[in-house]
Every structure is written in C-alpha cells, then in structure tokens.
Amino acid sequence: MTHLFENYARWDVEIVSGSGANVKDTTGKDYLDFTSGIGVCNLGHCHPQVVEATANQLEKIWHTSNLFKSSLQEEVAEKLTSHSMGEYVFFCNSGAEANEAAIKLARKFTEKSKIITFLQSFHGRTFATMAATGQDKVKQGFGSMLETFVHLPYNDVDALKNEIGHETAAIMLEIVQGEGGVHVAEEDFLATVEQLCKDYGVLLIIDEVQTGIGRTGKPFAYQHFNLSPDIITSAKGLGNGFPTGAMIGKKYLKDAFNPGSHGSTFGGNPLAMSAAKATLDLIFEEEFLNEVTKKGEYFVSKLEEIFSQLEHFKTIRHKGLMVGVEFSEEVGSMISLLRENGLLALVAGPNVIRFLPPLTVTYGEMDAALGIISGTLLDSKKVTC
Template structure:
C-alpha cells in the first residue's frame, strides 16, 4: 500500500538511472526519453558539467539565506539578463512560483488588478496561477477562483481589443502553449498584443517556463518574434533537474519590488545556482542553439513523413525541440504503446502527442526513436 497522495496518474514504471537521452527502469529496461522530465532536463540526464558544478558546490555550501550577498546569484542573473530583454532577476523554486511573482509584480507596479490570459494556457497550480490558467480541468473542486483573471481565445486579437482596458494590469501568455497542445501564437497576434498593452499601460508577461532555456532553439521562445516583454518567467530547464525558477523584468518594473515585498526561503540557493550557471553556459551558446534548431527540424521532418499516411494525424507542429503531433482521436493509447516499445513521450491534452527530447540528443538517438515510432505506428494502424 502506498503512503503517497494519489494526485498523480503514475505509470507502472520506476526510473532508477539515466544518462543523456537514455533512462533505465527497475528491471533494467532502456528507454529513449522524449519527455526530459516534462521539459526539465534540457541537457540530458546527469549532464557531466552540471553534475560537476553541483558536486563542487555541495562540498562548499548548501544554504544560508537571502539576507546575504550571493555572487552565484549575480552570475546567473547576469547570464539571464544578457540573453533576454530583462535587467533584473528574482529567483524562486518553480514555474508556478515565478508566475506567482510575475502576477504580484504586475499588480504592485501598475496598481491595477485585472490579468488577461488565454484559453488552454497553463501557468501553474497555486491559487493565483491556477486562476490564470485557461483550463477548467485544473480548477475543478477548488471553489471560486480570484475574480481578477479573464480568459480569452488564443490568437484572437479582436477579443483582446474588447477586453483590455485601463483596469488591466497585464496580459500573460505563452508564445507556444505547451500543456495546451503545442499551439504557437501568431506573429501578428503577438505584435498586436504588445501594442495594446502599451496603449493601455498594461504589462506584457511572457511565460517561458516550458519554452525557455534553449527549448525552441533560442534562449527564450519570445525571441522568435519581434516583441519585448516587460516580465519573463523561467523554470523547468533552468537547473537541468535541480529545482529553480526565475522572474526577469525590465529595470522600471523591477523597482516595484522593494525589501520585504516578496521573497523565497530557498530561492536562489547555492546548489540551484551552481546547476543553473553550468546549464546556461551550455544552453545559451550560439552553436549549441543552432544544433537544437537543426535537430528539431530533422526530427519534425522525419515525424511528418511517418505520420503522413496515417489518417488520424492532423499535423506536426514544432519550434526547435518542442514538438506536438495532433490526432483526431485520443492519443494516450499510442503513448502507452510507445512506452512499452522503449520510447517515453507525453500528451498535451487528449489529442496531442508531445515530444520534448533532451536538447543534447544525438542524430543516432533520434533515428533510433524514429524506428520505435515507426514500429509502434505500424502495429497501431492494425488496431484502429
């Protein structure tokens, strides 16, 4: 009998070790990991540089508190600022915490309270970030949500024009909705959102929890578009598996957080910062990002070829190594079949298979994964 809460739909697999893009379960079975811990281990499992950095730091200091100066925090913050539109960084422990901080900062800076988000978005599971999320399924059973959050159709600028007003503190969005189905925002839509925010003295918050840290082939996903956010949130890949998160903002907005206005006991702790520094040294390198784009394009082309003649497949969407394959039916049975054949994949809603391989995956491992997908698809075609 388990003594754990039953709030996860766990697979009947226990992963006991991993290296790079490969994972191994309690029976010794090998898997190619196309989940990366849900977009976390962007540099693969047990990345040597990250392991070495954390081991070195572990022998020096694990935790003090944010009452003290931190050179490590300063170094990681500088890397984030140099590769983004931001100027200041607040460290926390997760994406939900980063988004919670962004909501608080927007409200405090503007003195306004309405936050506009979009249907099928996902921003976290705290009360505020759950209220910001545009999916009813994550809110069921938790009672009334805070009333200052408004959800609109994604990529519908006319709906935003009707809703945004002088009471709007911020518009918050993902440039590619990850949990919502790997749906990208349109370039014209994002430019229009930024323009409307400026016209209404509202802030533009870009949630980069899943799209950031090289996942889309750039340091942050918004950099594929001609927009400049006021606030950027990051987590998941930032520590390559060591829990850490960050909120990045411009200088003007950051001034609203003064001593005592917000905090985090473990945010920016030395172990997390050592992992983040080692991660960013690799993930923000231009040659590395070029390789992410090349491998992402290669994988997407191979997948499109495989699924081309499968009538239930409605298309392959990707940006870098963030890939969604939409079906006209539920995909969970196919994801289960992939797992049984040695490939770990995710869903994004009922009808989308989501692939988030480590950014360090080799072409040989991609080809190996394609063989597994093809084998699974051939058998699956016979069953449907």
C-alpha cells in the same frame, strides 16, 4: 500500499538511472526519454558539467538564506539578463512560483488587478496561477477562483481589442502553449498584443517556463518574434533537473519589489545556482542553439513521413525541439505502446502526442526514436487512435 496522495496518474515504471537521452527502470529496461522530465532536463540526464558543478557546491555550502549576498545568484542573473530583455531577476523554486512573482509584481507596479490570459494556457497550480490558467480541468473542486483573471481565445485579436482597457494590469501568455496542445502564437497576434500593451499602459508577461532555456532554438521563445516583454518567467530547464525558477523584469519595475515585498526561503540557493550556471554556460552558446533548430526541423520532417500514414493524424506543430502531433482521436493508447517499446513521450491534452527530447539528443537517437514510432504505430498495426 502507498503513503502518497494519488494526485498523479503515475505510469507503472520507476526510472532509477539515466545519461543523456537514455534512462533505465528498476527491471533493467532501457528507454529513450523524449519527455526530458517534461521539458526539464534540456541537457539530458546527469550531464557531466552540471553534475560536477553541483557536486563541488555540495562540499562547500548548501544553504544560507537570502539575508546574505550571493555571487552565484549575481552570475546567473547576469547570464539571464544578458540573454533577455531584462535587467533584474528574482529567484524562486518553480515555474508556478515564478509566475506568482510575475503576477504580484504586475499588480503592485500598476496598482491594478485585472490580468488577461488565454484559453488552453497553463501557468501553474497555486491559487493565483491556477486562476490564470485557461483550462477548467485544473480548477475543478477548489471552489471560487480569484476573480481578476479574464481568459480569451488564443490568437484572437478582436477578442483582445474588445477586452483590454486602462484598468488592465497585464497580459500574460505563452509563446507556445505546451500543456494546452503545443499551440504556437501567430506573429500578427503577438505584434498586436505588444502594441495594445503600449497603447493602454499594460504590462506584457511572457511565461517561458517550458519554452525557455533553449527549448525552441533561442534562449527564450519570445525572441523568435522580436518582442520586448516587461516580464518573463523561467523554470523547468533552468537547473537541468535541479529545482529552480526565475522571474526576469525590466529596470523600471525594480522599485515595486522593495525589501519585504516578496521572498522565497530556498529561492536562489547555492546548489540551484551552481546547476543553473553550468546549464546556461552550455545552452546559451549560439552554436548550441542553432543545432537545436536544425534537430527540430529534421525530427519533425521525419515524423511527418510516419504520422501522415495514420488515419486520424491531423497536424504537427513545433518550435525547435518542442513538438506536438495532433490527432482527431485520443492518443493515450499510442503513448502506452511507445513506452512498452522503449520510447517515452507525453500527452498535451487528450489528442496530442508531445515530444520534448533533450536538446543534446543526437541524430542517431532521433533515428532510433523514429524507428520505435514507425515500428509501433505502422508496422505492428496494433494501434488505432
């Protein structure tokens, strides 16, 4: 018997320990974890530097409140702003909270309420972020949504030109739609989005919850496209598994978040900030990020060789170590077989296998994962899509 709500479709596996890309379940079985907690443990499980930083902080103080100054918050904020377009940071506990903050800030600053987002997007499960999300499945059963969000086809310039206007507060998008199928934005589309925002006085919000903190080979994915958004949001990889989120904004937005306008009891707490500082110290190094790009190119090239032999394979989309393999049929049986054989992977919609290995993954671990994929899906002949 369980006393938990059944809102998660849980696998029949309990992970009890991990190091880097390797984890172990309650039976002692080992797995290569190419989910990273859904893009969270970018430095792998129990990274020594992050463990040491949080353990040291545990012996000092866990919580005070945001009534007090925080030098740790200041240090992490400086790291985030020096590696992004922003000047100010608000700390919270998750990606949904970061996106809530971005939505509130955009509406308060512009004094407008209409926000354009895109089909297949995912921005969270609170009422505002659920309404912002361009997938009906997350909204079923919850009644009327907030009416101020408009969802347009992704990468469709004409649809955007027809919808945007001076009554629009913001455009909100992901550079790579992770939950929606690992769809990468087109460069011309993003350039048009930014120009239209300038033309109409609209804020550009980029949701970097999954793509940020090195996942694509840059500190933030928008930096691949020479964009300068007004607001970006971050979470998942920020604390390497310790819950934390951040909204980063440009200087001219500062006065819209005046004292009392927004808050978070646990946001920016000392434990979260110690984990985030240790994480960013490692990931924001140029050499580290260059390696992410190289690893992504290597892994995808080898995946192409394997998956191209399967009948229903369509394409691979990726940016850095954010990889989606699309098929013309559902992939649930593949995910299950890979897990049985010791490799953890994800779906991104019914037809896409998503790989999010730790950014610290070694070439040996990638080769081992590729061996499991090949042995499971080709050699065994046990699966068709």
